[in-house]
Structures are given as structure tokens and as C-alpha cells.
Amino acid sequence: MFARRTPLSPPAAPLRRLAAVALLAGAGAAAQAAAPSTFGTIVGNAVLCLDQIDNAYFHAYLSTSFGPAYKREGGAYWFKADASLWGAAITDVIVSDDTSALTFVGVVADTTPEKIDEAIVAAAGLHYKKIDASKYPVRESSPGSKIVYFRTKSKVFCAKYKPLPPGNK
Template structure:
């Protein structure tokens, strides 16, 4: 498949289950698996920035539009999977709770919301939010250690 510059591919039918569960920390975050999944379905990352591979996509999840997905690089201290979604944090929080029953609560940082399973929801630029699951990498493996966002 040849992808034109700026072209965004639609997500596969497995996307809501595979990506959705991982973003909410309901499933294992395996960066090797997710990099292959994203590359197979969305081509190569359009950028590598902030210790992450970034993929442009055009899909909906939890009632919000996802425009980008990011996964940690191999050299990152953390294992993470995240998405940039259109819509303010409060709106996405309500939609996720209605659709999944998972609630987000204010973390120590006033702008950061965290769910009991460990996912984060933060404001990102104007009218967008980031949702992500992050775990500290220990000896090449991930664990459920908490990471404070500052």
C-alpha cells in the first residue's frame, strides 16, 4: 500500500478493543506489539519525538475523535501508549465514564485526571486531550509502578 504525504488511514475493526483497552490500562501495554500493530495498520510513524513514535490516524473511540497515537521508543525509560483526541478533557471524561464505567479522578497535578486502572487524561493544546497508559520499564519489562505527571 502506498501512502501519500499527509494521508491518514482509517482504523481497523479491531481498533476499539485493542487500542481502547490499552489506553485505559485494562490490557498489557507491550510496545513491540503496538508498534507492529500501528505500523501494519497506519504505515510508518510520521515522526519520532519525546521518546515516542507518532502515527496519524482518523478514528473514533469513546465518543471522541482520535487524530494521533503514540507509543514509546525502544530507548524510553517508560512503556506507554497514548492518543491525542479532539475535545476538552471534561467532555472526554464524561463520555468514557458513560461508555465504560471507568471514572477519572483528579491526580496531584490539578490538570491531570487518573483512572483507578492507571490511565491518565490531560488537556493538550487548544480543545484537545491526551489519554495514555504508562508503566515504568524495569530490566526490559513493564510493571504497574506509578508515574507522577508534573
Template sequence: MRCLPPSLTAVFALSLLLALPATQAAPPTTFGTVIGSGLLCRDETSNRFYYDYMVKFFGPPYKREGGAWWFRTEDARLWGQEIVEVIVSDDSWPMVFVGAVAESTPEKLEEAIIAQDGLRYAKIDNSRFPVRQAALGSRIVYADRRAKIYCAKFKPLPPALR
């Protein structure tokens, strides 16, 4: 068996390393500003913007379900709470939205947002698992035993109809 020259061996080894899937880097320092502000409805809600942001920093979505692209967000935190997924609408719904699933209960997530940001939520129904809504429209709901926070807005009219 013939051996490759050292320079070709190095090139071959490098090409193998580049072919391996990249491990996810730490969340960007802008995660709280970009995604956090979006979840609190403090920014324009553009699913294209959030989709591109998530792909850039977290890689492609792992599924498309329920009118949304789902992204895993390893090591991401907002308001001191672990964020395990971010959800971005996929244009199949009449609304655009960005959401996140926190490894927390809605009560704890609400307390964390109040403590860090001062934004308050009101319970808008009397169910066993009430929906909480902030004045700007952000909502916190139960997602099984976790909390889901989202901001949903109607799609803007096309320029020709404005």
C-alpha cells in the same frame, strides 16, 4: 513514436498505480479493543506490539519526538471522540507507554469514557489544568486545547534479572 501493445500498456499503468502512495483505509474494527484497552491500562503495555499494530493499520509514523513514535489516525474514534494521533514509546524512556490525542477537552473525554465504559477518573492535583487518573493508571491531561490520554508503565526487567 511507437505505441506499446495493449498488454504492455496495462502492465505499465498498473505499475504506476502501485508506485503511488496508498491512501489510508478506515481504522480496523479492532482499534477500540486494542488501542482503547491499552489507553485504559487494561492490557499489558508493550510498545513493540502497539508500534507493529499501528504500522500495520495506519502506516509508518510521521515523526519521532519526545521519546515516542507519532501516528496520524484519520477517521479513528474511541468512546465517540475523534482520535487524531496515537503515540507509542520508542525505548528512549524508562517507561513504556501508549497514548492518544483526542479532538476534545479532557472533561469531555472523561465524560465519554464514563458514559461508555464506566471507568472513573480522579483529579490528582489542584492545578488549573488538573491531571486525571484512573485506578488502573490511565491518565488524561491537556495537550494545548485537546485531550491526551495515555497509559505508562515501567519497563519489565530483562529475563536474567527476574
């Protein structure tokens, strides 16, 4: 009725878990992970400044969803993404590291700022205003998210000042 284990035989469940982890690790190296079904709600709302920003939470979420960050640069961890927000292809997701004075979450969209602005208005109803008169103007929404030029692409992000650590009030 029950399989009999000897004191030296390993339990089966941990071995199956190890095999599954090894299989997933190999699969992750071979192909980029697709975005989870919660990506639009969790990352999309944070990037538009419609939700809380906690860089530790987002780092864990992105690591679980896409694997480890492929680089750490400019005060941020960079994750490759196979995702879509507001009908636009997302190539990268960034989250602030602890060296940054701000806590932020952002995405790199494979489209121009003009087109991502239109897509966000159509999908989320959030409007952006140009806040400077430069050749490459920064756009800002009333909740505080920004759209900026990033080479031939766009960055959409929400940045907040870090809260004081507990006990420093």
C-alpha cells in the same frame, strides 16, 4: 490444462503481490488509512490500562494499520489516525520508543479533558479523579490511565515501567 512456465518466466503470484504492495503504498500516500475494526478493543483497552502494554507490539500494529510513524519525538513514535474512541475523534496515536524509561500507549483526542472524561465514563464506565489542583489538572483512573491537557486537545494514555530484560531478575 496447466500453464507452462519456461525457466526464465517469473512466477505470477510474487508479481501480483508486488503489484498489490505498490498499489497499497501509493494509496497510503494519497489518503490516511482508516482505523481497523479492532482499534477500539486493542488500543482503547491499552490506553485505559485494561490490557497489557508492549511497545513493540503496538508499534507493529500501528504501522500496519496507519503506515509509518510521521514523527519520533518525546520518547514516542507518533502515528496519524483516522479513528474514534468513546465517541471522540482521535487524531494521533503514540507509542513509546526505546529511549523512554516507561512503556506507554496513548491517543490524542480532539476534545477537552472534561469531555473525554465524560465520554469514557459513558462508554467504558471508568471514572477519573483530578490528582492535582492546577488550572489544567491531571486526571487518573484506578487502573492507572491518565487524561492530560494537550494544547486544545486531550491526551489519554497508560504508562508502565519497563520490565527487566530476561535474565536480570
